[in-house]
Amino acid sequence: MNHHRLPAGWHVTLADLSAGMLATAHHQLNQYGHALRFVVHDAQALPFADHSFDAIIANHMLYHVPNRPAAYAEFCRVLKPSGRLYAATISRDNMRELDALVSHVHPFRAQDRAAANSMSDRRQRTGFNLEHGAEELSQWFASVTLHRYADALVVPEAEPLVAYIRSIGVLPEDELVRFQHHVEEVIERQGPIHISKDVGMFEACQSNPS
Numbered sequence: 193m194n195h196h197r198l199p200a201g202w203h204v205t206l207a208d209l210s211a212g213m214l215a216t217a218h219h220q221l222n223q224y225g226h227a228l229r230f231v232v233h234d235a236q237a238l239p240f241a242d243h244s245f246d247a248i249i250a251n252h253m254l255y256h257v258p259n260r261p262a263a264y265a266e267f268c269r270v271l272k273p274s275g276r277l278y279a280a281t282i283s284r285d286n287m288r289e290l291d292a293l294v295s296h297v298h299p300f301r302a303q304d305r306a307a308a309n310s311m312s313d314r315r316q317r318t319g320f321n322l323e324h325g326a327e328e329l330s331q332w333f334a335s336v337t338l339h340r341y342a343d344a345l346v347v348p349e350a351e352p353l354v355a356y357i358r359s360i361g362v363l364p365e366d367e368l369v370r371f372q373h374h375v376e377e378v379i380e381r382q383g384p385i386h387i388s389k390d391v392g393m394f395e396a397c398q399s400n401p402s
Contacts, residue, residue, distance in 0.1 A: 202227065203229070204229070205228075206218075206229070207230075208232065208233075214231075217230065218230050235253070235254075235257055235267075236258075236266065238269070238270050240270045241270070242269055243269075243273065245275055246271075246272055246275050246276075247271075247277070247278065248270070248275070249278045250278070251280050254281065254320040255281060255313050255319055260320065260328065267332075271398065274397070276395060276397045277329075277395070278394070279325065279329070279394045279396065280391065280392070281322060281325055281394070282322065282390060282391050283322040283392075284316075286389055286391065287388070289386065290353065290387050293353070294371065296374050297363070298367055298371075322338065325394050329394055333397060335399070336395070337395045338394055339392055339393045339395060342389075344388050344389055346386055347385045347386075347387060348384040350372050350379065351372075353371075353385075354371060
């Protein structure tokens with residue numbers, strides 16, 4: 193936990209569309225005694241006063257928002273003139289090695305891959321991803337900077353990959369069995385699987401930094 197890094201006097205609002213997510217966060221964080229507020233709300237219609245926040249953190253969530261322009265308008269409204277938006281997302285090619293493993297049992301075209309998750313547009317050419325996010329944010333913010341973070345997963349066994357693929361629903365159960373067998377064979381042949389992660393964060397503000 194990073195609670196000790198939160199400066200005294202800060203007022204933090206934790207918000208999500210899911211009441212269950214907020215309940216879990218409240219249970220885990222309430223013990224630390226900071227001034228935390230938990231609010232169930234929609235990013236497209238924020239229940240806050242104009243110019244009331246120094247910063248907004250949108251952590252891997254904007255690609256789930258159906259109407260991002262409405263959310264951006266709300267962000268601009270509730271941020272102070274000097275406030276900043278910090279929005280994390282992924283590249284369209286994030287975890288490409290995992291895509292290759294899945295394609296071994298279920299070949300798909302690039303457009304099928306982009307549309308595989310109906311709950312998110314992060315794989316789409318115009319989705320909220322590292323490739324397109326700056327263009328989109330620049331329509332609302334005067335300054336947009338991308339901070340890229342190179343990372344990777346090293347996976348020594350098949351089960352975590354099978355569980356992840358099952359959770360996102362891209363393979364039926366019969367193909368999951370074949371997928372597990374394929375991953376086990378790859379690990380036995382070449383050792384732990386290396387999966388690259390291409391993630392980053394856009395820092396945006398309504399005025400150009402001096």
